[in-house]
Amino acid sequence: MNNSLQTAGILAIGDELVLGQKLDTNSQWLASRLTELGYEVITHQLVPDDQQTIADAIQTLMANAHLVICTGGLGPTLDDLTRQSLADVLNDKLVTDDQAIAQLKAFFKDIPMPKANLAQALRPAHAVCLTNPVGTAPGLLYKADSTIIACLPGPPSEMMPMFDQLAEHHLAQQHADNAIHQRLIHTVSMGESELATKLGSLMDRGNDPAVGTTASGLIVTCRLRTTGNRAKLDLIENQIRQHLGDVVFGVDDQTLPQTIISLLKEQNQCLAAAESCTGGMLGALLTAASGSSDAYEGGWITYTNEMKQKCLGVPADIFSQQGDGAVSQICARYMALGVLKHAPDVHHALAITGIAGPCGATPDKPAGTVWIAHASRTSEPDVRLFHFKGSRQQIRRYACISALAMLHRALTHAAPRRLVFERTPSED
Amino acid sequence: MNNSLQTAGILAIGDELVLGQKLDTNSQWLASRLTELGYEVITHQLVPDDQQTIADAIQTLMANAHLVICTGGLGPTLDDLTRQSLADVLNDKLVTDDQAIAQLKAFFKDIPMPKANLAQALRPAHAVCLTNPVGTAPGLLYKADSTIIACLPGPPSEMMPMFDQLAEHHLAQQHADNAIHQRLIHTVSMGESELATKLGSLMDRGNDPAVGTTASGLIVTCRLRTTGNRAKLDLIENQIRQHLGDVVFGVDDQTLPQTIISLLKEQNQCLAAAESCTGGMLGALLTAASGSSDAYEGGWITYTNEMKQKCLGVPADIFSQQGDGAVSQICARYMALGVLKHAPDVHHALAITGIAGPCGATPDKPAGTVWIAHASRTSEPDVRLFHFKGSRQQIRRYACISALAMLHRALTHAAPRRLVFERTPSED
Numbered sequence: 001m002n003n004s005l006q007t008a009g010i011l012a013i014g015d016e017l018v019l020g021q022k023l024d025t026n027s028q029w030l031a032s033r034l035t036e037l038g039y040e041v042i043t044h045q046l047v048p049d050d051q052q053t054i055a056d057a058i059q060t061l062m063a064n065a066h067l068v069i070c071t072g073g074l075g076p077t078l079d080d081l082t083r084q085s086l087a088d089v090l091n092d093k094l095v096t097d098d099q100a101i102a103q104l105k106a107f108f109k110d111i112p113m114p115k116a117n118l119a120q121a122l123r124p125a126h127a128v129c130l131t132n133p134v135g136t137a138p139g140l141l142y143k144a145d146s147t148i149i150a151c152l153p154g155p156p157s158e159m160m161p162m163f164d165q166l167a168e169h170h171l172a173q174q175h176a177d178n179a180i181h182q183r184l185i186h187t188v189s190m191g192e193s194e195l196a197t198k199l200g201s202l203m204d205r206g207n208d209p210a211v212g213t214t215a216s217g218l219i220v221t222c223r224l225r226t227t228g229n230r231a232k233l234d235l236i237e238n239q240i241r242q243h244l245g246d247v248v249f250g251v252d253d254q255t256l257p258q259t260i261i262s263l264l265k266e267q268n269q270c271l272a273a274a275e276s277c278t279g280g281m282l283g284a285l286l287t288a289a290s291g292s293s294d295a296y297e298g299g300w301i302t303y304t305n306e307m308k309q310k311c312l313g314v315p316a317d318i319f320s321q322q323g324d325g326a327v328s329q330i331c332a333r334y335m336a337l338g339v340l341k342h343a344p345d346v347h348h349a350l351a352i353t354g355i356a357g358p359c360g361a362t363p364d365k366p367a368g369t370v371w372i373a374h375a376s377r378t379s380e381p382d383v384r385l386f387h388f389k390g391s392r393q394q395i396r397r398y399a400c401i402s403a404l405a406m407l408h409r410a411l412t413h414a415a416p417r418r419l420v421f422e423r424t425p426s427e428d
Numbered sequence: 429m430n431n432s433l434q435t436a437g438i439l440a441i442g443d444e445l446v447l448g449q450k451l452d453t454n455s456q457w458l459a460s461r462l463t464e465l466g467y468e469v470i471t472h473q474l475v476p477d478d479q480q481t482i483a484d485a486i487q488t489l490m491a492n493a494h495l496v497i498c499t500g501g502l503g504p505t506l507d508d509l510t511r512q513s514l515a516d517v518l519n520d521k522l523v524t525d526d527q528a529i530a531q532l533k534a535f536f537k538d539i540p541m542p543k544a545n546l547a548q549a550l551r552p553a554h555a556v557c558l559t560n561p562v563g564t565a566p567g568l569l570y571k572a573d574s575t576i577i578a579c580l581p582g583p584p585s586e587m588m589p590m591f592d593q594l595a596e597h598h599l600a601q602q603h604a605d606n607a608i609h610q611r612l613i614h615t616v617s618m619g620e621s622e623l624a625t626k627l628g629s630l631m632d633r634g635n636d637p638a639v640g641t642t643a644s645g646l647i648v649t650c651r652l653r654t655t656g657n658r659a660k661l662d663l664i665e666n667q668i669r670q671h672l673g674d675v676v677f678g679v680d681d682q683t684l685p686q687t688i689i690s691l692l693k694e695q696n697q698c699l700a701a702a703e704s705c706t707g708g709m710l711g712a713l714l715t716a717a718s719g720s721s722d723a724y725e726g727g728w729i730t731y732t733n734e735m736k737q738k739c740l741g742v743p744a745d746i747f748s749q750q751g752d753g754a755v756s757q758i759c760a761r762y763m764a765l766g767v768l769k770h771a772p773d774v775h776h777a778l779a780i781t782g783i784a785g786p787c788g789a790t791p792d793k794p795a796g797t798v799w800i801a802h803a804s805r806t807s808e809p810d811v812r813l814f815h816f817k818g819s820r821q822q823i824r825r826y827a828c829i830s831a832l833a834m835l836h837r838a839l840t841h842a843a844p845r846r847l848v849f850e851r852t853p854s855e856d
Binding site for chain 2: 014015016017018019020021022023024025027028029030031032033034035041042043044045046047048049053057075076077078079110111114115116117134135155157180205214223272273275277278279280281282283284286287288289290291292293296297298299300301302303304306307310311342343345356357358359360392393396
């Protein structure tokens, strides 16, 4: 093998993928990882659970790429045919792998192993098994002089760690001149077009590094890409940070909840929250990373008016005919102050109350109307009105991200800024 | 054309897709629509912005499918090459389409049209343009006796309405005998291989309807597929329900949280929950569907020991040196009983406490150790130990689904059953 660019092809296997019952996300993830490793990904293909079709597809990809990565079809059932197809391609018999049997037995040590799982210990004679630390399906690896074929399980949670193992032990790092380097710079609180205007000529076509933006939820991400010298990314990252200032919250894998937890820890502070329409989603986001209990105490999911009164002391008259109702500035304020009162150790409280829709929407308060409050021990509560647009799930997610954006700006002492989807109540 | 099954191949075009910078969602959408129309989708492929590669891919798909649908590569820039590739395939020259020019001019009537957009009015001489009501890129259509090739724009918002137009005017509704019908039957509480064993010969290859299974989280789904007579699905669904009994909770789009909310509403009952390691995820799942407030009151996210004591009355000595700690049978039990006490209107309480890891894991209580309690007004609390395997996020999700599975079995008066990943404490 020389230093010329190594090519890779990706094959996803499964009726449910080809029929459109399920979205294939594995191939994108693999393509992105392979590109980072310096491979040129030449194609992705999806094929059904058919032994001959799978074998033909592997054969075609082998003829065109140095590396073929397959996902799916390694389960214990009759429609899992990747093992047989690879054996056909290699003109091999299937044999039982002793180590794989031992690992299956370990996985099932506390419960009887269904007979069907034994099929998962089969491999083509000239292939080896790849250990699955998470599930029952071992992967398969065939390595020849100029070709590598790896078959990985379909569930992303099993596929990803197995690919990382494979990359570490079996895929030679490609020549450094060919490696593509990428960096993501994440922002919140600013819309994509305002951000693009601020970046100006940094986004011109043909620039190196290339700079693009993508928006997902309320997070707008700048994507930087260059070939060869990684240091070029640092230079552009600095320029981008100068242009964008306090809306940048993280790079690459870093999430907004992680940034919030880190900032709170740095400042020796902690947080609790009261959630209505988000139903626990804010808490789930904050606790997605390990170690969040140092900065997040917990909270109340006060989905009904009764829970808002009982748990947080929101006055009953707010919910009466004459009151402003649960989706109001005063209710959000009481919820946040109730959190500070009932969690006496916390420094910050967030409260979210709104209409995620479609139920509960009225002409006055359409779906997407959400009040968010941030209260702390040291300042007046900051209570804001948002009119989010989107599906129920999007509105709930936007509300969580906006609550975190408010806290992010408070913790970083950022300048006042009207957030995306924010409205002044008088506009109504 | 005869009544035999028409086949379709899908081709997505774009460097950003092949490199994994962007997820292709068009192909899944198209596959699902084509299947509904009675086409058998045989493969999806993704290729980069390279004229020859695109042409080769179209040619290969043409040889194997009656219908080829391409997306992407119709924009105005230099890397948009689908027009040229289709011309190569058809051995055609590119000509300017007068109607497309008129439509471009109409689109740009208020602003100057960039010169580059003129390229979008080009088409292979033997193809026709498909109108784009939303954007600037017309589609392309080539129709011969036994082959149709359609090229649609990449942005889903432009692609989808153009496909719907195409389907209405150019894709003959397949003979009803060829229409493919699908059904999903969702189960929880049983592993995939035990389920496959119970289904036995129902899953044999070549059966009609075809029956396959997929597992996602702890939900195992049977996928039924048949051609022609939809009633065959009902027959097999009944047989599957007989084989699987009370682990079936829904069909097609129905989720487990939706089933739980429906069952509670039917029985005029409601639920509250206490969450520790799941941090609100259970609440977020239960409130994902509109109208859940009729059956879900809310809950407590008691992420710290202090919150468990303060909000739910878990005795402090559980957390002392001599106590069993927060991840214990007794703590889960107290949490569930605390919910019943502090939410006096609810009939059911769920409580989850465990170690999602990697922080907090000990040799005694490794990551994945989770206690789940279900308490009601009418019976002794049911408290179970689980040893989940997987990432932090998976463990949290498994815990939520297992809690819902316990409640599902209680609400349906199902027979006692050891759940997936459940352990008896004495095994430790």
